[in-house]
Amino acid sequence: MGGYGDVQMIDENGKRMDGRGPADLREISIETGVVPVADGSCRMIWGTNEAIVSVYGPMEAHPRKIQRQDSAVLAVEYNMAPFSTTDRMRPGFNRRSKEISKVTKDALESVVLLELYPRSKIQVNIEIISAEAGTRCVGLTAASVALADAGIPMTDLVVSVASGKINDIVVCDLNKEEDNYGEADLPMGILPNTGELVFLQMDGNLSQEEFKQAWDYNMNAASEVHSIMKKALTGGDSQ
């Protein structure tokens, strides 16, 4: 992060490189039921990010040693397709995908009512088809939509958005250039109905005021994204 300090990413009118204002989100569309064999699925396009999430289960947990007698286990697999980035990515697990799988699992575990399905497993596969910036947010948001589509009981959806700092200005929903050359990144996982937090990471440094600003941007964006998720799930057209 940083080190490219002289890249001008926001002009004096507050317009960013892609023409957005500081608080604007990229375009989002969600479609459910895209994987017919899965119990629930969702395709989410967020700017030029694209994720496909499929949910299987609840089913018997295998091997037996991973079963929990009092609740289900949530198995989250985040994976980026080799063709999702400009440089071809080496396929398969790496440290980054392992970390994102873990934080996504932890975030989802706080909303899914796992105790209703003892000894079972719920499998969530997040596949990033096209990556720009903020794929962990897209993956987590899309996973909660796919879980709801699969009829899995959960107390709330999870909306995940990131804000960050570029050229000392806090902006919402970073794109690739802003993420690469910006100074900070703050992805958050928010429960839209209660405003509770289930996921928070910070990359780079933010002052207290900047943090508060980024927090507000994320909270406002969460309700915006939530209405798109709701439309997609209730059968209305996404967008």
Place this chain on the structure above:
Amino acid sequence: MSMSKSADAPHKVEKETGIVIPGDDLGEIKDKLAGHGVLEINGRFTAVKKGIHRVKERVVSVEPIYSKYTPRPSDLVIGYIEGCTNNIWFVDIGAPFNAILPMSLGPSKAEFGGARSVIDIGEAILCRVQEVEETHSSVVSMKGMGLRKINSGIVEQLPPHLIGRIIGKGGKFLSDLKSNSECRIVVADNGRIWIDGDLPGISNVRKIILELENKDFGGGN
């Protein structure tokens, strides 16, 4: 007048209020009760499933649009034998866990080691759920009217939440289908349908059933 009116529809205060998603607020609790798919969170009803919001008498519930089959006692199910020991068959009933069919609840007694000669692995049976434990393991029984090994016809699989469409209002759709096709049709609660009859009849029924399923795709789900 008013009395006869109430006799026509006793307590039929059912309200449908559209599709809700997890986390949606379903109003104050007051004297109401939480039904399926509803939880009390912070003193208010909250939906925990995606489905149709219903208020019937005092019960607030969410009827899920899609859900996996979860066995309940006395459900009629069609299962496939997945394995067996000397006195137990393991039956796949489309639920998260296999059910067991003990020899004592099976169709007939077998000699020690002869379980496979009574029902072999891979065969389909029509059975009834006897009990379901808290851990979701269940026991099925073949003791009862009409419960049998399925030797003829075909078994078709539908998502369990769609079987209501095949049965229709008051069972009308199913009875029409039966009389038109002259087939024996058994709709099990786990979404499997046994169709038995002559070949044109079977393929006709199968076509109608698959059309019903495809109507769903792209719509609500």
